[in-house]
Amino acid sequence: MNLHIENIQNDLKNDDVQAYLLTQFTNVEYISNYRPTSFAFCIIKENPIIYASSMDMEIAKNTSTVEVKEYESFEVMAGELKNEGIRSLAIEPSLPYSTYEKLRDDFEITSKTYVDKQRMIKTHQEIENITKATEIAQKSFLQLDILNNKNTEKEIAFDLARHMIENGAEKESFDTIVTSGANSSLPHAIPQDKKLEQPILIDWGALYNGYCSDNTRTMVYSEKQQEIWDIVAEAHDKAIQTIKPGLKCSEIDKVSRDIITEYGYGDNFIHSTGHSLGLDIHETPGFSPRDDTIVEEGMVITVEPGIYLEGEFGVRLEDTVAISKKGRIIGDLPLNII
Amino acid sequence: MNLHIENIQNDLKNDDVQAYLLTQFTNVEYISNYRPTSFAFCIIKENPIIYASSMDMEIAKNTSTVEVKEYESFEVMAGELKNEGIRSLAIEPSLPYSTYEKLRDDFEITSKTYVDKQRMIKTHQEIENITKATEIAQKSFLQLDILNNKNTEKEIAFDLARHMIENGAEKESFDTIVTSGANSSLPHAIPQDKKLEQPILIDWGALYNGYCSDNTRTMVYSEKQQEIWDIVAEAHDKAIQTIKPGLKCSEIDKVSRDIITEYGYGDNFIHSTGHSLGLDIHETPGFSPRDDTIVEEGMVITVEPGIYLEGEFGVRLEDTVAISKKGRIIGDLPLNII
Numbered sequence: 082m083n084l085h086i087e088n089i090q091n092d093l094k095n096d097d098v099q100a101y102l103l104t105q106f107t108n109v110e111y112i113s114n115y116r117p118t119s120f121a122f123c124i125i126k127e128n129p130i131i132y133a134s135s136m137d138m139e140i141a142k143n144t145s146t147v148e149v150k151e152y153e154s155f156e157v158m159a160g161e162l163k164n165e166g167i168r169s170l171a172i173e174p175s176l177p178y179s180t181y182e183k184l185r186d187d188f189e190i191t192s193k194t195y196v197d198k199q200r201m202i203k204t205h206q207e208i209e210n211i212t213k214a215t216e217i218a219q220k221s222f223l224q225l226d227i228l229n230n231k232n233t234e235k236e237i238a239f240d241l242a243r244h245m246i247e248n249g250a251e252k253e254s255f256d257t258i259v260t261s262g263a264n265s266s267l268p269h270a271i272p273q274d275k276k277l278e279q280p281i282l283i284d285w286g287a288l289y290n291g292y293c294s295d296n297t298r299t300m301v302y303s304e305k306q307q308e309i310w311d312i313v314a315e316a317h318d319k320a321i322q323t324i325k326p327g328l329k330c331s332e333i334d335k336v337s338r339d340i341i342t343e344y345g346y347g348d349n350f351i352h353s354t355g356h357s358l359g360l361d362i363h364e365t366p367g368f369s370p371r372d373d374t375i376v377e378e379g380m381v382i383t384v385e386p387g388i389y390l391e392g393e394f395g396v397r398l399e400d401t402v403a404i405s406k407k408g409r410i411i412g413d414l415p416l417n418i419i
Numbered sequence: 420m421n422l423h424i425e426n427i428q429n430d431l432k433n434d435d436v437q438a439y440l441l442t443q444f445t446n447v448e449y450i451s452n453y454r455p456t457s458f459a460f461c462i463i464k465e466n467p468i469i470y471a472s473s474m475d476m477e478i479a480k481n482t483s484t485v486e487v488k489e490y491e492s493f494e495v496m497a498g499e500l501k502n503e504g505i506r507s508l509a510i511e512p513s514l515p516y517s518t519y520e521k522l523r524d525d526f527e528i529t530s531k532t533y534v535d536k537q538r539m540i541k542t543h544q545e546i547e548n549i550t551k552a553t554e555i556a557q558k559s560f561l562q563l564d565i566l567n568n569k570n571t572e573k574e575i576a577f578d579l580a581r582h583m584i585e586n587g588a589e590k591e592s593f594d595t596i597v598t599s600g601a602n603s604s605l606p607h608a609i610p611q612d613k614k615l616e617q618p619i620l621i622d623w624g625a626l627y628n629g630y631c632s633d634n635t636r637t638m639v640y641s642e643k644q645q646e647i648w649d650i651v652a653e654a655h656d657k658a659i660q661t662i663k664p665g666l667k668c669s670e671i672d673k674v675s676r677d678i679i680t681e682y683g684y685g686d687n688f689i690h691s692t693g694h695s696l697g698l699d700i701h702e703t704p705g706f707s708p709r710d711d712t713i714v715e716e717g718m719v720i721t722v723e724p725g726i727y728l729e730g731e732f733g734v735r736l737e738d739t740v741a742i743s744k745k746g747r748i749i750g751d752l753p754l755n756i757i
Binding site: 118239271351352391 | 457472473474475476477478510511512513514515516517519520530573577580581584589590594604605606607609689690727729
């Protein structure tokens with residue numbers, strides 16, 4: 082029995098709930114080492130079990146550390162749980178309403194974040210995977226020779242993905258953003274079929290051993306762009322210097338937001354300062370004005386302030402920070418690429 | 420006001436519900452032409468509105484045909500709806516439980532598939548997009564020269580993605596499957612860092628103008644592999660020949676399943692015969708034993724029977740079928756590549 086499961090079993094006991102249903106692929110993987118490819122119902126109880134789809138049975142049997150059974154139908158599965166005497170069931174907050182609807186007549190349902198809570202604190206091994214993913218991503222970025230690049234945004238995004246795979250990544254950890262010129266004011270811009278304009282913003286990451294990396298660099302050229310870049314860099318650096326266990330996540334957000342606001346660009350910083358990452362590219366907690374989670378050792382959270390001037394350009398600078406006694410940037414890519 | 424919205428407004432009237440909440444990105448896109456990049460709440464009522472995140476405001480204003488407003492907080496949004504006198508609210512079946520939980524005290528909630536229902540029937544323009552996506556994907560496949568390919572599975576998957584992008588795709592419509600040898604018995608195998616073994620199974624698609632394509636080809640070499648291939652090809656061809664409006668989806672599944680079962684491989688056909696596609700790679704309805712939806716003109720559904728011999732190999736053959744008076748295969752890639 083692994084520790085993750087024991088923790089959930091203790092949580093269940095404390096909350097007086099009999100079982101916990103997991104369906105989110107990365108949650109199932111976190112618990113069992115088996116990453117579903119179509120769907121799966123993982124039920125943590127005294128004897129944990131995974132109902133896997135028939136098309137996943139071979140891979141589930143070969144990879145899962147939790148007992149696997151072939152899923153026949155929802156009715157059969159719910160019937161087996163009821164026959165075991167299970168009446169109260171915890172679910173993930175992300176469970177689709179339609180699944181909840183099929184459960185609510187037979188079980189007393191509560192929503193719990195037992196797995197998210199554990200996933201917040203990364204093990205040494207998990208931090209090593211994120212570090213390796215970051216190293217691959219940063220090495221690949223430098224191979225682009227971005228400053229002499231005559232390709233289109235789309236081609237560069239593709240080259241970056243190719244370098245990451247050649248350097249050992251499974252794939253991108255999310256769709257690479259290569260954007261330039263006025264489009265860079267869109268935080269989630271899609272690479273276009275056009276040659277690079279100025280500034281150039283690249284937001285990218287690798288997936289290694291199931292774990293994500295995430296970085297952003299912006300290369301600026303004009304005086305105005307440099308002025309904005311300097312403000313974002315200050316917000317980035319100060320926020321990272323402030324990180325330490327015991328503070329609230331919202332306090333870290335406030336550091337970068339206050340700096341940007343003091344320079345008069347508060348309304349142009351249109352997202353949170355950062356998010357956790359791990360098996361998923363977006364995890365909890367985040368450095369957000371609304372997240373009062375206490376920062377703890379073992380968390381891995383991005384710091385990515387940005388200023389977006391609609392119709393003109395945007396600047397974002399992002400690093401991923403592993404938290405021990407203080408915040409330590411993962412990887413060694415300079416902020417200033419030019 | 421577009422027709423999709425009018426249809427929903429009529430559905431709401433018939434069901435005596437005041438508003439419909441959409442959050443699924445492709446549903447919001449289908450209704451408004453704006454594809455969210457972080458989150459959005461689209462509310463169809465007398466005056467439809469989209470609450471977009473601050474980071475999406477620029478792109479939402481530039482692309483949405485529905486009025487856009489900046490999202491402040493869940494409380495503000497729910498308050499505005501209540502102030503308008505909205506008490507009953509329809510939601511998508513896929514809505515996360517946590518969002519439902521925030522709504523249920525203030526609104527009478529029912530789950531409705533108003534948009535899925537419309538998306539089942541593709542317009543001429545949508546079928547053109549799927550056709551173009553398929554043509555790009557098939558042309559790219561032929562550029563691989565797979566039979567003389569000395570690369571690894573992973574490299575081939577990457578080359579295929581590159582060809583698709585060079586040929587005009589936005590990206591892959593899903594992670595390309597290139598699998599060979601014993602691994603091909605895993606329906607959703609992940610490409611490995613190994614040279615091709617036999618047989619070779621490739622399942623791939625392009626995304627064009629937001630629309631997906633989906634095909635699978637298996638190249639077989641031994642007598643046993645050819646025997647299985649012939650059965651799967653027969654199941655594929657007969658199912659497609661049977662398709663016509665008025666039949667149930669489950670009846671099409673039965674055609675291919677019966678053929679495979681007669682040859683003694685029923686237990687090795689471990690998934691449905693097919694799924695609809697469009698803005699998403701998996702849509703409803705599907706050719707499944709449990710789906711009694713009536714086949715209608717305008718549906719676009721894959722036919723992809725397979726036989727999977729654990730530890731040995733797998734064969735799957737997949738085409739995408741546009742349904743008019745009968746079923747018409749999209750694209751012209753032969754089943755038999757060798």
